[in-house]
Amino acid sequence: MAEIGEVEDHLADERRKAEFDVSAMKVVWAGSRHELEITDRMARIVASDPVFRKDNRAMLSRKELFKNSLKKAAHAWRRIIELRLTEEEASKFRSSVDEACYPDLHWGMFVPAIKGQGTDEQQKKWLPLAKKLQIIGCYAQTELGHGSNVQGLETTATFDPETDEFVIHSPTLSSSKWWPGGLGKASTHAVVYAHLITNGEDHGIHGFIVQLRSLDDHSPLPGITVGDIGTKFGNGAYNSMDNGVLQFDHVRIPRDQMLMRISQVTRDGKYLVSDVPRQLVYGTMVFVRQTIVQDASIALSRAVCIAVRYSSVRRQFGSQNGGPESQVIDYKTQQSRLFPLLASAYAFRFVGEWLKWLYTDVTQRLQANDFSTLPEAHACTAGLKSLTTSVTSDGIEECRKLCGGHGYLCSSGLPELFAVYVPACTYEGDNNVMLLQVARFLLKTVSSLASGHPPVGTASYFGRAEHLMQCSCEVRTADDWLKPSVILEAFEARAARMVIACAKNVSKTLVLEEGFSEFSIDLVEAAVAHCQLIVVSKFIEKLQQDIPGSGVKEALQVLCSVYALSLLHKHTGDFLSTGCINPKQASLANEQLRSLYAQVRPNAVALVDSFNYTDYYLNSALGRYDGNVYPTLYEAAWKDPLNDSVVPDGYHEYIRPLLKQQVTSRAARL
Amino acid sequence: MAEIGEVEDHLADERRKAEFDVSAMKVVWAGSRHELEITDRMARIVASDPVFRKDNRAMLSRKELFKNSLKKAAHAWRRIIELRLTEEEASKFRSSVDEACYPDLHWGMFVPAIKGQGTDEQQKKWLPLAKKLQIIGCYAQTELGHGSNVQGLETTATFDPETDEFVIHSPTLSSSKWWPGGLGKASTHAVVYAHLITNGEDHGIHGFIVQLRSLDDHSPLPGITVGDIGTKFGNGAYNSMDNGVLQFDHVRIPRDQMLMRISQVTRDGKYLVSDVPRQLVYGTMVFVRQTIVQDASIALSRAVCIAVRYSSVRRQFGSQNGGPESQVIDYKTQQSRLFPLLASAYAFRFVGEWLKWLYTDVTQRLQANDFSTLPEAHACTAGLKSLTTSVTSDGIEECRKLCGGHGYLCSSGLPELFAVYVPACTYEGDNNVMLLQVARFLLKTVSSLASGHPPVGTASYFGRAEHLMQCSCEVRTADDWLKPSVILEAFEARAARMVIACAKNVSKTLVLEEGFSEFSIDLVEAAVAHCQLIVVSKFIEKLQQDIPGSGVKEALQVLCSVYALSLLHKHTGDFLSTGCINPKQASLANEQLRSLYAQVRPNAVALVDSFNYTDYYLNSALGRYDGNVYPTLYEAAWKDPLNDSVVPDGYHEYIRPLLKQQVTSRAARL
């Protein structure tokens, strides 16, 4: 948070323009007063602690960067204990530190895997160790040869009844574990996924707790080869993380280190499946993907905050009578690229909030042995994971471009934000593969309509398929596009028609799988339409709630319309070709969108202030709260190692000889 | 080029599938036998020279990286002289070195600026020095406060008649020169753009040759503050370039260092405009942007080459009866993302080739004082610069995602390719600003239709506006979409209708500028439609020529249709809402596209082999000619500095204390 009053606020005029109560909007963004208070307090503690400094991150070598992350992780852990933070506070504290490091995987994957897949006994043994960080764990699933196709993993865990142990082995190069975060250098343990083999029979993929390194000197245990997989995209970015490679040469672990909640291997090597429902695993997935959607709204809002503030400071062209030039945020083309992203950030925030609820709902149902909503919840989170991470990574890059040349400097904060964010499109399920899963679910939903299964949750609009297939949009004026019911029906009709058209095409083929493959391109487009509908509908639902604060709801209503109508514009082809709207209505939507941009404009800076990000967190010369952009860029430049000396290292060897070639005498100044 | 025969070619099966003569396609791609021969020879010389090694680039610190680039530049210069290379060869040699460094700006901007804007006398003095690299020059236009708006630059060059000198001065922080490549550390000279002031009168922006550093010891001359502006996007990427900051404190240069071809300042401070046409400046712009379009096709083809080869090696899912899994290139969704980019690479190559011709044509006309085609050529190159660089940067990132997790490793070559390429969207004219220029040109074209000015060149279809406004697409079957005339008319009608609709809207507003601003979003979309039409039409024209080689023309015809129909699909909304096609025809286009993907499939690897890139040039574990992906990834990993030691630096300070907290005695193995 900038110290207002101490320095000039170059954005003060913008802030005065705001038509809503920013402090009330901050509560809406944070989710509640309580969450705002915690987030804000944690953010300030981290921002004021010099150990967490990050402005030099892009200039460190890989080794320095990594060591520095270890330092930050250790310091964070110490502070969390000293400050006696609650779990909720600790988690916010860690995200405020904003540096990819082994604790992300330890807390985010290793601990949940044991919780979700371990027996009570196993949990009792391992969780206290993990929770006190007496062991450091990672999640070792992906291999060099297999990521998306988990069933294709090649690592084996063969039960040896002689010794009551599993023998973990990497039979090929491509079976090397590859990518697990925290594995390369930090972890002492891993949950390793491997084919369970007992009595020569393959029981498929199971998880095993494997110790990798000595707790005394951190050296790899016998039979284990482990290292880092190398430098990744971006300068600092994700390079503070030690994504690792791991090979097993017949490594033995006790039988009780197989995660046995769902299935067990007995002392004599029998494979048993317990009565705990397998579906529990999906519950964990819903949880993890829900956090990914939350993270998407954070990353996107961060980029948008930088781009909105800088676009308000930056002036280019349009000076009249020697007056100041236009702020680039006043150009309609700038608005048309920026404001839909601003609206998306809010949209993702609200759909993320709703997913939190969904996760609780699913969990409660699971406990009551009700699995009826699980496929829908699973498809929905897979789809939203794909949609929000794709839009967010493209959106960060668009925000960077919206800052012109200066966005290309690391001091803008945007290159690093992009590079560290973009793997979210790939991990936890490749976005394209996710959409294909959604497509499968949608096909099933359609095919079970006939059999009288009423579709549930986000798919329940298929219950009105008959109406949606033939309804016609009633828009006559641009203002009609402001009605939530109109928007909703248009998006429902588009999704339903696209999905049902695909279903018809697929059903014409003899073999379902061939049809699925043949029409998979259309299916993916239909899945996107379905996911966009979910986001639109959850935004609309949010606005049906009571939202306190002067002007807050009105400002959000504008954003909701911007979100929906900018999507409608981008996908006009879908809406027109399915006959959901006609060209005249498309053009009215566009007209409405133009006038909505004008309504967003005065609120733009206030809408990004509502994210409540500290300058430390943004780490951007362009996104500073006070808009004092140019001196900040200028000062950041001189800190580059290349400026350590005026005459660069290498001048004598590689520049001077060129300049001096064949020249006998020449003045130093021409 | 891989040594075929020495190691197993994992892509041999793919190569056998090819239905055309790859060596003939190589000639088509290169432009001619002559060009292929030179490019190939230069590429091999560079690839085999250890000084040009680049596989470690992402792991060097900024200072090491920069020093190494200086070394490469000096070595390249020495080799160019030793090998007595022609200018053409030397230029290909430099691009093969593939590292952003001061020579890019010296040869690409400094020398052309003097050639284009210097008098004969000035050329005689400065060009020999520059051409022998006895001085190193850069192009210093952009300032901290102004990039796109060149007229807004604040640096001043005030003529002092007392001493017959110009006083170059930076009056504000925002007037600091900021961004010029080669300025930060390497250049001895710059062409500096500043407001020319004589007798208190401002004559606008002019160029001046200014010496920045001593030729003896490279220290900045008095009054000059110069440095690097800091780390940029990506690890290695563009960080080998010293983009610089430069401030002048009343620096004096002799009068004859103003570039005086177009206007002069006399001894007594009079400002004269010569009879050399100002339009010449546009000729240079056409030249520079033409090279940018060439570079786009190279960068995109490089990414596509990596993604196509890796997609052919990578197998995931779809194993039947224990057989191998499917190659991911066989998934339709993979094809639908990849093949349009492959087609775009070829499309950009051919439009780039045509732009070369256009440049020659414009130059000849200029020499004959014929300026009639200049506005059209200028708009056309601005538009193609914008279109090709945007598609290429998004396309590189898409190729990276198409490689799944492994694309995120620097050893894939793709992160660096993206980071080094993406500023092309910003430099030489921000892409959005470029499209607005095209839009202005199109509005003028439309408004002068009435006055009987026949539109020329790429705008000549407006001469048939009446027909295009009411023609209707005659497609009845999917195969009808294969007819070039059908495609062409659809794209012409779409562009014409969008432009003319905008023109009508703009003309309804009272003040033209306000109308332009109000409808600028639509105008930019219309400009894109116009530019896409140019690329489509030049691809079609190319195929009307004689193209030797078995199957070559046929393979290109498929790509041309893929290019056009994938655009049509992406922009279905445009085509439908302007009534150029109907929904049934849109769906037939899609059907045709699906079957075209199947036709590209067997030729995919051969189509990227035809780019003739060496493994050195691609620098990608995933894009290797022989497809030997996994061992290469694996070996690259171990070279990371983080793997220098098994136990990482920082373990004792930051990991061990955590693991050992409060634990009195514990075994090293749990």
Ligand SMILES: Cc1cc2nc3c(=O)[nH]c(=O)nc-3n(C[C@H](O)[C@H](O)[C@H](O)COP(=O)(O)OP(=O)(O)OC[C@H]3O[C@@H](n4cnc5c(N)ncnc54)[C@H](O)[C@@H]3O)c2cc1C
């Ligand atoms: C930064 C980062 C961190 C990671 N952290 C971890 C970790 O902690 N632990 C861990 O175990 N793993 C981790 N991973 C691995 C990650 O989970 C995988 O990369 C991811 O699951 C994608 O799998 P893949 O790389 O095999 O992609 P692939 O499946 O090889 O994808 C390649 C291409 O094929 C396409 N494709 C694949 N299958 C199909 C299909 N059936 N139909 C159509 N197209 C298809 C994809 O869309 C993609 O375009 C991490 C990855 C990254 C990048």
Ligand SMILES: Cc1cc2nc3c(=O)[nH]c(=O)nc-3n(C[C@H](O)[C@H](O)[C@H](O)COP(=O)(O)OP(=O)(O)OC[C@H]3O[C@@H](n4cnc5c(N)ncnc54)[C@H](O)[C@@H]3O)c2cc1C
């Ligand atoms: C890697 C790199 C190398 C470079 N090398 C050089 C060099 O060697 N020499 C040199 O002199 N310069 C160089 N530049 C600077 C470059 O030319 C400028 O960055 C570029 O011209 C864009 O200008 P800008 O940064 O001022 O963007 P801005 O104009 O500030 O753009 C910011 C935003 O405003 C929008 N905008 C601006 N004007 C309008 C308008 N009228 N209507 C609507 N929207 C508008 C833009 O679209 C963009 O979204 C380099 C830049 C980079 C990134």
